Amino acid sequence: MVGSVAVPVPDLDRTDHVLMLGANPYASNGSLCTAPDFPGRLEAIQRRGGRVVVVDPRRSETAAHADRHVAIRPGTDAHLLASIAHVLLAEDLAAPGRLAELCSGLDELPDLLAAFTPESAAHVCGIDPDTIREVARELAAAPTAAVYGRIGTCTQEFGTLASWLVDVVNILSGNLDRVGGAMFTTGAAGQPSTKGQPGTGRGMRLGRVTSRVAGRPESLGEFPVSALAEEIETPGEGQVRALVTVAGNPVSSTPNSNRLDAALASLEFMVAIDMYVNETTRHADVILPPPSPLQKSHYDLALLNFAVRNVANYSPAVLPLDDDQPQEWEVVLRLAAVVAGAGIDADLAAMDDEIAQAVVGAAVRDEHGTVHDRTADELLDVVGERTGPERLLDVALRTGPFGDGFGVEPDGLSLARLERSPHGIDLGPLQEHRLPELLRTPSGTVEVLPEPIRADLPRLVASLDRNWADSVVLVGRRHIRSNNSWMHNVRVLTKGRNRCTLHVHPDDADRFGLADGAAAEVTSRVGRVTVDVEITDGIRPGVVSIPHGFGQNLPGVRLRVAQEYRGVNTNVLTDEELCDELSGNSALNGVPVTVQPARDELSRSSDR
Ligand SMILES: Nc1nc2c(c(=O)[nH]1)N[C@H]1C(S)=C(S)[C@@H](COP(=O)(O)OP(=O)(O)OC[C@H]3O[C@@H](n4cnc5c(=O)[nH]c(N)nc54)[C@H](O)[C@@H]3O)O[C@H]1N2
Numbered sequence: 001m002v003g004s005v006a007v008p009v010p011d012l013d014r015t016d017h018v019l020m021l022g023a024n025p026y027a028s029n030g031s032l033c034t035a036p037d038f039p040g041r042l043e044a045i046q047r048r049g050g051r052v053v054v055v056d057p058r059r060s061e062t063a064a065h066a067d068r069h070v071a072i073r074p075g076t077d078a079h080l081l082a083s084i085a086h087v088l089l090a091e092d093l094a095a096p097g098r099l100a101e102l103c104s105g106l107d108e109l110p111d112l113l114a115a116f117t118p119e120s121a122a123h124v125c126g127i128d129p130d131t132i133r134e135v136a137r138e139l140a141a142a143p144t145a146a147v148y149g150r151i152g153t154c155t156q157e158f159g160t161l162a163s164w165l166v167d168v169v170n171i172l173s174g175n176l177d178r179v180g181g182a183m184f185t186t187g188a189a190g191q192p193s194t195k196g197q198p199g200t201g202r203g204m205r206l207g208r209v210t211s212r213v214a215g216r217p218e219s220l221g222e223f224p225v226s227a228l229a230e231e232i233e234t235p236g237e238g239q240v241r242a243l244v245t246v247a248g249n250p251v252s253s254t255p256n257s258n259r260l261d262a263a264l265a266s267l268e269f270m271v272a273i274d275m276y277v278n279e280t281t282r283h284a285d286v287i288l289p290p291p292s293p294l295q296k297s298h299y300d301l302a303l304l305n306f307a308v309r310n311v312a313n314y315s316p317a318v319l320p321l322d323d324d325q326p327q328e329w330e331v332v333l334r335l336a337a338v339v340a341g342a343g344i345d346a347d348l349a350a351m352d353d354e355i356a357q358a359v360v361g362a363a364v365r366d367e368h369g370t371v372h373d374r375t376a377d378e379l380l381d382v383v384g385e386r387t388g389p390e391r392l393l394d395v396a397l398r399t400g401p402f403g404d405g406f407g408v409e410p411d412g413l414s415l416a417r418l419e420r421s422p423h424g425i426d427l428g429p430l431q432e433h434r435l436p437e438l439l440r441t442p443s444g445t446v447e448v449l450p451e452p453i454r455a456d457l458p459r460l461v462a463s464l465d466r467n468w469a470d471s472v473v474l475v476g477r478r479h480i481r482s483n484n485s486w487m488h489n490v491r492v493l494t495k496g497r498n499r500c501t502l503h504v505h506p507d508d509a510d511r512f513g514l515a516d517g518a519a520a521e522v523t524s525r526v527g528r529v530t531v532d533v534e535i536t537d538g539i540r541p542g543v544v545s546i547p548h549g550f551g552q553n554l555p556g557v558r559l560r561v562a563q564e565y566r567g568v569n570t571n572v573l574t575d576e577e578l579c580d581e582l583s584g585n586s587a588l589n590g591v592p593v594t595v596q597p598a599r600d601e602l603s604r605s606s607d608r
């Protein structure tokens with residue numbers, strides 16, 4: 001829509017109304033939206049008279065604090081949002097304001113969304129039509145509002161359309177790019193929309209190439225991980241025979257774990273950069289250990305670009321490296337040298353210099369940048385002794401929107417300035433009216449109807465006729481004391497009652513004959529797990545929930561604490577063929593399952 005990776009975030013500190021779907025910041029503290037004390041900022045909205053509306057099949061911690069909780073049927077957020085957009089349009093509540101001029105394609109929305117009346121969406125979403133109308137009217141009536149959708153809305157069958165519709169509703173309600181609405185962060189470093197010609201560009205292309213076996217589309221140079229197992233298994237030209245994992249545990253985190261697990265075992269070669277021997281790295285021929293996080297400096301190049309204030313924070317390494325211990329970037333660079341054919345003894349310092357030359361060269365060539373009239377050598381001289389990522393960070397900060405421009409703005413940002421500011425630098429609240437300068441689309445407009453979206457909409461319309469109420473579906477959840485798959489070896493974070501339980505509504509427990517604390521067997525198309533039952537009315541009937549990242553008790557794993565934990569891997573159940581067709585992204589939520597009492601408690605450990 002805007003032509004580069006720019007995701008608007010809710011202006012939490014100034015908004016009057018948040019409509020949040022598929023996110024539980026009381027556990028996660030947010031996602032693609034960075035805010036210290038996210039829950040406190042939500043409560044501040046309520047204290048100043050605003051409202052928080054949460055759409056979630058579970059009464060999550062966040063939903064429990066909300067002014068309104070809408071318990072949606074999983075996988076149907078796109079239908080709900082399309083219907084909200086429909087109400088805004090049909091009731092003449094749409095007020096895009098200045099956005100009308102900046103957008104193209106808006107006028108086509110009424111026709112394209114005509115099928116999504118509250119009545120037709122209601123039976124899909126399992127929400128009554130009046131609630132949909134009220135949610136839409138409240139959003140329109142609020143002086144400012146922001147719609148925010150995350151993991152629950154994007155990792156599902158209509159995930160891309162749901163994410164698109166979040167932006168559509170923000171546009172129709174006039175809230176995109178204005179104070180109190182959904183705003184674009186101005187990142188101090190590494191933000192594509194602060195480089196090159198303002199207001200126009202080449203735009204984004206999806207699916208320039210497709211994956212070999214299933215034809216899944218590439219996006220930003222990546223294939224969806226749902227294609228990985230088949231790419232390893234399927235013989236022929238281009239078959240994946242070697243794998244490098246860096247800070248990833250795909251056997252735990254990606255769908256149909258058992259299939260990927262078997263596929264990794266069939267590789268000719270695998271190397272992992274990781275500090276643990278876990279579900280994934282146990283398949284590696286070589287595990288290269290990174291230094292401790294305390295031995296590494298940190299600047300969050302990714303998530304600071306989605307912060308609710310413009311900020312820059314740098315933390316230096318706390319502890320030194322041991323003698324002969326390489327930095328993690330040196331490990332990665334050496335692997336790159338080997339893969340590129342330069343050999344194990346390649347001159348890393350020379351490679352690092354080349355990379356810095358390339359990065360500074362690009363900054364110098366940017367005729368809209370602050371260092372256009374300078375030379376790369378001159379700038380690298382100013383950077384001085386630094387090497388590796390810190391040198392690149394210094395260049396990015398200095399040539400970024402708050403940078404010192406290598407002397408042009410003496411008070412501007414540089415890494416040295418961040419080093420002198422151990423608490424970080426607050427660059428102020430988000431700025432409105434970053435449109436149209438932020439755009440990098442060929443048309444120079446917010447392209448409201450990108451072609452892949454238009455082509456995918458009929459799939460959403462067709463699904464209105466599906467019999468949604470038929471199956472029991474599985475969703476995930478997060479807990480504040482767990483981080484994906486890798487905090488379970490820390491005793492202080494895992495002690496206490498089992499948190500890897502199957503949440504089941506009391507009506508469903510009756511229906512399936514499940515008792516609280518007993519074991520249930522959950523089966524999907526691809527797998528089965530045996531898991532402790534926790535009966536709770538905090539989940540919608542017809543929906544069950546298991547958190548991801550547990551189940552470390554596999555042969556070969558060396559995680560003493562985690563292996564003892566009474567958890568199961570929910571991604572044994574998620575299905576690599578159940579994807580959002582448009583992106584190929586896996587539907588981790590809304591997976592059809594059957595549930596029954598476990599035949600045998602002992603089967604728990606033998607489920608694999
Ligand atoms: N403590 C902790 N913090 C974390 C993480 C962690 O593992 N632990 N992980 C980090 C990472 S990698 C990320 S990406 C973020 C994620 O952060 P969030 O995006 O906030 O994700 P979750 O906390 O998983 O909340 C997702 C919610 O979506 C609901 N849901 C499931 N299916 C649907 C659906 O179909 N529709 C709707 N509307 N809701 C649905 C679930 O019930 C759940 O409450 O958190 C980050 N922070």
Ligand SMILES: Nc1nc2c(c(=O)[nH]1)N[C@H]1C(S)=C(S)[C@@H](COP(=O)(O)OP(=O)(O)OC[C@H]3O[C@@H](n4cnc5c(=O)[nH]c(N)nc54)[C@H](O)[C@@H]3O)O[C@H]1N2
Nearest residue numbers: 246247248249250253273274276290476484485486548588
């Ligand atoms: N069912 C279900 N599945 C999910 C999700 C869900 O909500 N439901 N969430 C999805 C999401 S949002 C995400 S982001 C993925 C996460 O998926 P992954 O990124 O695959 O999983 P993590 O568990 O975060 O794995 C991190 C790995 O990095 C290692 N590690 C930690 N620190 C370092 C370091 O400094 N250097 C190196 N080299 N390694 C390090 C850890 O030991 C661990 O092996 O999971 C996804 N999977």
Ligand SMILES: [Mo]
Nearest residue numbers: 031032151484
């Ligand atoms: Mo994530």
